[in-house]
Amino acid sequence: xxxxxxxxLQKLLLNRTSKVLIFISFVLPFTVLILSSIKxxxxxxxxxxxxxxxxxxxxxxxxxxxxxxxxxxxxxAIVVVSMIGNEYSNKTIKQNLIDGLSKKEFILSKFYTIxxxxxxxxxxxxxxxxxxxxxxxxxxxxxxxxxxxxxLLGYFxxxxxxxxxxxxxxxxxxxxxxxxxxxxxxxxxxxxIFGLITWKGSYELAEKIQNFFPLKSMYNLIKQPVxxxxxxxxxxxxxxxxxxxxxxxxxxxxxxxTAIFVFLSxxxxxxxxx
Amino acid sequence: MEPILTINNLTKKFGYLTAVxxxxxxxxxxxxxGILGPNGSGKSTTLGIVLNxxxxxxxxxxxxxxxxxxxxxxxxxxxxIENPNFYPYMSGYDNLxxxxxxxxxxxxxxxxxxxxxxxxxxKNSKFSNYSLGMxxxxxxxxxxxxxPMILILDEPTNGLxxxxxxxxxxxxxxxxxxxxTILLASHLLDEVEKVCTHVVVLRKGVKLYSGRVDEMISSxxxxxxxxxxxxxxxxxxxKDETFGKIKVADGLITAFLNEPMEAATFNKLMFxxxxxxxxxxxxxxxxxxxxxxxxxxx
Numbered sequence: 001x002x003x004x005x006x007x008x009l010q011k012l013l014l015n016r017t018s019k020v021l022i023f024i025s026f027v028l029p030f031t032v033l034i035l036s037s038i039k040x041x042x043x044x045x046x047x048x049x050x051x052x053x054x055x056x057x058x059x060x061x062x063x064x065x066x067x068x069x070x071x072x073x074x075x076x077a078i079v080v081v082s083m084i085g086n087e088y089s090n091k092t093i094k095q096n097l098i099d100g101l102s103k104k105e106f107i108l109s110k111f112y113t114i115x116x117x118x119x120x121x122x123x124x125x126x127x128x129x130x131x132x133x134x135x136x137x138x139x140x141x142x143x144x145x146x147x148x149x150x151x152l153l154g155y156f157x158x159x160x161x162x163x164x165x166x167x168x169x170x171x172x173x174x175x176x177x178x179x180x181x182x183x184x185x186x187x188x189x190x191x192x193i194f195g196l197i198t199w200k201g202s203y204e205l206a207e208k209i210q211n212f213f214p215l216k217s218m219y220n221l222i223k224q225p226v227x228x229x230x231x232x233x234x235x236x237x238x239x240x241x242x243x244x245x246x247x248x249x250x251x252x253x254x255x256x257x258t259a260i261f262v263f264l265s266x267x268x269x270x271x272x273x274x
Numbered sequence: 275m276e277p278i279l280t281i282n283n284l285t286k287k288f289g290y291l292t293a294v295x296x297x298x299x300x301x302x303x304x305x306x307x308g309i310l311g312p313n314g315s316g317k318s319t320t321l322g323i324v325l326n327x328x329x330x331x332x333x334x335x336x337x338x339x340x341x342x343x344x345x346x347x348x349x350x351x352x353x354x355i356e357n358p359n360f361y362p363y364m365s366g367y368d369n370l371x372x373x374x375x376x377x378x379x380x381x382x383x384x385x386x387x388x389x390x391x392x393x394x395x396x397k398n399s400k401f402s403n404y405s406l407g408m409x410x411x412x413x414x415x416x417x418x419x420x421x422p423m424i425l426i427l428d429e430p431t432n433g434l435x436x437x438x439x440x441x442x443x444x445x446x447x448x449x450x451x452x453x454x455t456i457l458l459a460s461h462l463l464d465e466v467e468k469v470c471t472h473v474v475v476l477r478k479g480v481k482l483y484s485g486r487v488d489e490m491i492s493s494x495x496x497x498x499x500x501x502x503x504x505x506x507x508x509x510x511x512x513k514d515e516t517f518g519k520i521k522v523a524d525g526l527i528t529a530f531l532n533e534p535m536e537a538a539t540f541n542k543l544m545f546x547x548x549x550x551x552x553x554x555x556x557x558x559x560x561x562x563x564x565x566x567x568x569x570x571x572x
Contacts, residue, residue, distance in 0.1 A: 007375045014364050091359040098325045099376045099416075100349035273288075274327040 004109035005116055007101075011083065012113070018079045025075035026121065030128055033065060037132045055229060056136035059148035063225045063244065065129040066155040069121070070222055073159055076117060077166045081179040083110065084170030094274045107266045110167055118159035126152055154221035154246045161218050161254040161261075168261040171268045187215055217253040221246060275302040277338070278424050278455055279324060284333035286319050286479075293319040295479040296333070301424065301457060306450050308470035308487070309459040310565060316479035317459040318356065321428050325353055338423075349377045352417030353426035358409040362402035366393055366412050369401055370419060377420045387415040391445060407438035414445055424455040431465065443468065467561040477569050490564045494531035497540060500553030501527075507549050526553070 012018045037056060055064050087093040096106060126149075134140060169179040190213045197206035210216045223244045231240055279301040286294040294316040301307055309317045322328030324335050326344045337347030360369045370384045388394045391411040396404070404412065410430060417425055427446065431439040446469055450456050460466055466473060467487065474484040483490055501507050504527070511517050511529050521528040537556040544551055559567070 003375060003378075007372065010368070010372055010375070011361065014361070014368055016363065086361075090361060091357070092361055094327050094355065095359040096376060097327050097345070098348065098353045098355060099373050100345050100347075100351075101376045102326075102343070102345035105345075271329070273322070273329055 001108075001112060004105055005112045008083070008109045008113040009116075012079065015086075018082060021075050021079045022117070025072055025079070026124065028075070029069040029072040030124060033068065033128055033132065037136065053229070054138075054232065056132050058133050058137045058139055058145045060225070060228065060232070061129055061133045061137065062148045062151040063222070063228065065125060065132075066151045067222045067225050069125050070155055070158055073162055076121075076159075077163065077183070078176070078180070080110075080114065080163045080166040081170040081173075082176040083113075084167065085174065085176035085179065088174040091274075097274065103269045104266060107167075107171075107262065107269060110265075111164065111262050114163040114167065115160055118156055118163065121159060122152055122156040125155065150246050151222060154251070157251055157254050157258075158218050158221045161214075161258045164258045164261040164265075165214055165218075168265045168268075171265040190215055211250075212253060214257050217250065217257060220250045221254060275304075277301065278303055279335065279337055279457075280340075281320075281324070281335045282333055284320065284323060284335060285331045286316075286323060286328065287331045293479050294323070297476075297479070297481050298333075299474050299481065299484045301455065303423070303455050304453060305472050306456045306470045307458065308466035308473040309457065309476065310461070310463065310466055310473055311476035312461055312569070314478075315476040317461075317476060318428055319479075320476075321353070321355065321426060321457075321459060325351075325355070325426070327355075349420060350423050351426060352420065352422035352424070353428075354410075354413040354417050354430060355428045356432065358413035360401045360409070360412065360416075363400060365398045365400055366404065366408075367397040369412065370416055373416045373419055379420050383419050383421075384415075387418045390418065390448075391415045392441075407434050407441065410434060410438070410442060411445070414442070418449070422454065424457060425449060426457045426459075428459045429461075430458070431460075431462065463560075463562045463565055475565065475568055482568050487561065488558075490561070490568065494534045495556055495558040496528055496530040497537070498553065498555040498557065499527040499529065499551055500525060501544075501549055501551050503549050506547075507544070510544075510547060510549070 012022065055061065087096070093106065097103065101109075130145070133145065137145075139145075166179065166183065169182045170176065173179040173182055190210065193213070194206050194210045197209055211220060223242075225244065227240055227242055228244050231237070234240075277300050281300070282298050284294055284297045285292065297316070297320060309320070311317050319328055323330045324337070324344075326348060337344060337351070360366075361372070364372070366388070367384060370387070371381055373379075374381055374384065385394070385397075388397050391414050393408060393411055393415060396408065401409070401412070414427075414430070417427075430446070431442050434442065443465070446456065446458070450469060456469070458466065458470060470487055472485065473487045473490065475482040475490070499507065504525070507527065508520065508522070511520050511527070516531060516533055516535055517529045518532045519530045537554055540556075541551065541554055
């Protein structure tokens with residue numbers, strides 16, 4: 001496992017483009033997070049301090065930072081599709097196999113890399129959120145701090161699932177740009193099917209089915225926190241209440257998709273003549 | 275003899291096209307094999323199958339004694355297919371490091387192999403800046419990293435300039451002299467003739483011949499003759515059972531042998547019959563002639 005990870009890391013880290021993209025996908029969200037936590041004084045007119053809104057309170061901070069950071073996953077998605085696309089365009093996938101890498105090891109080395117980067121991102125996010133929280137939060141009791149840390153698990157699985165999807169699309173399309181196009185097509189398709197079922201059946205049914213679709217199920221792991229912030233400000237407005245919690249079956253659906261995508265990538269490579 | 279690669283009834287179909295048809299042959303340790311065939315005869319497909327990048331339709335093959343999986347066997351094989359495929363953004367040295375990681379070879383091997391192919395000075399240049407000849411030499415260095423039991427080369431001199439071709443051939447010869455088994459696929463006959471001891475001839479995916487290069491055609495060679503008494507010589511040759519086909523062109527008589535005969539014996543025979551020869555050469559068909567004969571007849 002270490003060998004396969006080292007192999008892929010060498011391929012990625014010696015490539016300037018992917019190095020820059022990896023850097024951006026890590027540094028950008030965390031810099032924005034840290035900056036947003038600093039009191040910003042706009043030339044003496046007014047001061048903006050997001051911390052005062054209470055969004056950096058434990059435990060809501062876990063929900064907010066994971067949701068915010070997951071919006072930046074697209075940068076690393078480009079890295080994932082290009083790490084497949086490049087292997088095809090340079091024909092190095094062929095050479096790798098001739099040199100004695102099995103097709104299974106080839107897919108696994110990509111998957112391990114995805115897991116590795118998702119894990120690093122999750123750990124970094126945990127540390128940064130913890131520091132910001134400790135600084136701003138009104139409550140710093142241990143049991144409150146670690147309440148709702150399941151959002152971190154959700155964040156990790158969301159990344160792994162999403163990048164596995166990208167891995168599969170990369171294997172399917174062989175070219176980075178097409179793979180990203182497929183991703184967009186799937187996004188639209190999920191909404192079209194949602195619309196069709198709503199039209200022919202009912203909204204409730206459509207929503208239930210949509211929750212099983214890949215992109216929607218990944219979104220479900222961390223639902224938008226804006227409404228929740230509003231709710232915390234106006235606790236008497238019951239009509240905006242919604243279910244923002246992370247459920248176990250949502251985790252299972254995403255894990256299922258991850259397994260399907262990795263397996264299909266392997267099947268695709270196995271059947272293909274290079 | 276120790277078999278390195280055994281192929282049994284291997285078949286590959288691409289839709290309607292049969293690229294390799296019921297192919298069987300064995301590669302034994304210590305010989306230099308050539309796979310000969312015109313373009314599109316199934317050479318690269320055959321190599322692709324045994325190298326784990328093309329899926330076979332039917333038949334089977336085994337590496338060594340068949341006790342290890344193909345991808346593990348490939349760690350003991352060195353192979354280059356058509357164009358050298360490396361990561362363009364990495365240096366030559368880093369590319370070899372990657373191959374070491376795949377094959378499970380120590381990095382300390384790299385420098386020695388770069389020395390063999392003469393790339394030591396350029397090892398830190400990016401692969402994308404290499405000339406085609408250098409790329410091909412890097413590919414050979416990469417194939418040698420694990421001190422392979424067998425070296426497989428597919429058209430190794432394709433697209434190179436004469437100097438590059440010469441360099442590559444010299445490297446191949448040096449490797450062969452050290453006793454490494456080599457399998458060389460090529461459509462260049464003189465290339466195969468110069469380095470191979472055994473040959474497999476393919477055409478349209480069908481095996482036409484496999485065996486020693488010098489036994490490719492059951493032929494005892496031919497005499498090229500010139501004399502003043504041409505008609506007398508021709509009538510003698512036609513009566514003699516030893517000779518088969520006889521050709522006359524520009525005063526040069528070519529007589530093909532049906533059974534072995536030395537030039538000295540023939541000369542003596544003619545002298546006894548009162549014919550003096552002004553030109554007598556015994557030759558065997560060149561590989562090119564044999565190859566064309568084989569691929570035309572079948």
